[in-house]
Amino acid sequence: MNNNNNIITTISLGVPQKQNYGIMATVLLCKILGIKLDIPSYLFINAISTYKDKVSLLPEFLSHLNDANAVPQHVIKDTESIKYTLSILANLSNNGYILEKKVKKIKCDCGRIDAKDDTETRYNFIKNGKCIFCGSEVKNQESNELVFQMPKNITLSYQMIPNRHSKNFQNLQNALSGREILISKSRDTGLRYDEYNIDVDFNNYLLMNSVPCDNHIILASANILQHMAMFNGISQVLYGNEKHNIFIMVSYLTGEPHIEKIKNVNDLQLFLLNSINKFDKVDFDNGFITMLNKPSKHTYVNQLIDWYYKPESISIDQLESFYLRIFLNNNKQQFL
Numbered sequence: 001m002n003n004n005n006n007i008i009t010t011i012s013l014g015v016p017q018k019q020n021y022g023i024m025a026t027v028l029l030c031k032i033l034g035i036k037l038d039i040p041s042y043l044f045i046n047a048i049s050t051y052k053d054k055v056s057l058l059p060e061f062l063s064h065l066n067d068a069n070a071v072p073q074h075v076i077k078d079t080e081s082i083k084y085t086l087s088i089l090a091n092l093s094n095n096g097y098i099l100e101k102k103v104k105k106i107k108c109d110c111g112r113i114d115a116k117d118d119t120e121t122r123y124n125f126i127k128n129g130k131c132i133f134c135g136s137e138v139k140n141q142e143s144n145e146l147v148f149q150m151p152k153n154i155t156l157s158y159q160m161i162p163n164r165h166s167k168n169f170q171n172l173q174n175a176l177s178g179r180e181i182l183i184s185k186s187r188d189t190g191l192r193y194d195e196y197n198i199d200v201d202f203n204n205y206l207l208m209n210s211v212p213c214d215n216h217i218i219l220a221s222a223n224i225l226q227h228m229a230m231f232n233g234i235s236q237v238l239y240g241n242e243k244h245n246i247f248i249m250v251s252y253l254t255g256e257p258h259i260e261k262i263k264n265v266n267d268l269q270l271f272l273l274n275s276i277n278k279f280d281k282v283d284f285d286n287g288f289i290t291m292l293n294k295p296s297k298h299t300y301v302n303q304l305i306d307w308y309y310k311p312e313s314i315s316i317d318q319l320e321s322f323y324l325r326i327f328l329n330n331n332k333q334q335f336l
């Protein structure tokens with residue numbers, strides 16, 4: 001396979017409330033892999049929300065990424081893509097994939113619990129019959145809603161990197177096949193189609209599918225496999241089987257990075273890339289900063305960063321072994 005008409009993207013990332021170096025690591029990785037593969041890289045941003053004002057936080061988020069030289073080639077914001085979303089919703093509706101139906105739901109007052117009342121709906125937000133956010137009782141309700149019809153069989157070809165997540169992913173995808181997914185919400189979501197409030201997650205899946213391509217590499221953390229399965233099903237509806245999705249699972253970074261000890265952008269980038277490893281959830285590798293600060297390492301740090309920024313035209317077939325060798329290697333200090 002050649003790399004024509006391939007792209008690499010982040011999943012649609014919510015604008016964080018404060019500086020978030022875990023998100024920054026994923027965005028930087030997207031940019032760097034795009035350069036190494038010599039394909040366009042995209043950052044998708046979700047700023048539509050009525051719970052928090054994310055739009056006013058957006059400039060700071062972007063300038064923070066920019067200071068770290070971590071912005072991919074293209075930035076797509078959901079707030080600027082509403083026309084696109086509405087046209088796709090109309091299309092899906094005309095083709096029978098979005099239907100108006102009477103749906104039995106469970107709901108709380110704040111609207112965070114607003115889901116189909118079926119055995120497949122698992123909710124972590126309910127404790128003793130009450131919403132953990134607003135404390136109101138979770139009630140049953142029947143109302144007119146919009147549902148999205150998942151294909152009977154989700155058969156779109158995909159690759160999961162690393163491969164150990166494949167089985168879990170396939171199970172989630174099988175469970176989604178043929179289901180009617182509730183995509184409207186009772187509360188104001190900030191996105192309206194006809195008289196319905198559209199679920200922001202559903203909008204994210206549409207947005208991430210907005211760039212037509214043959215091979216689509218998507219960076220996500222392993223705790224959101226369910227979202228990736230949903231995304232794959234929606235890709236199939238939008239593109240038939242003419243698309244191949246490649247999911248790269250990135251470590252979810254926890255703990256406090258010792259940013260104050262980092263002296264420049266090159267060191268920051270190496271620190272973030274180094275913190276990503278083979279574990280799904282891992283602490284920032286603060287010990288690496290001590291290594292970076294040794295004067296004897298300066299030249300090598302700069303050479304390493306130069307190497308990251310050198311396009312190599314790694315083919316899609318080589319991507320898995322490249323990612324495993326460079327990013328999931330737990331002995332990355334060997335490079336220094």
Ligand SMILES: [Zn+2]
Binds near residue numbers: 112113133134136
């Ligand atoms: Zn609530």
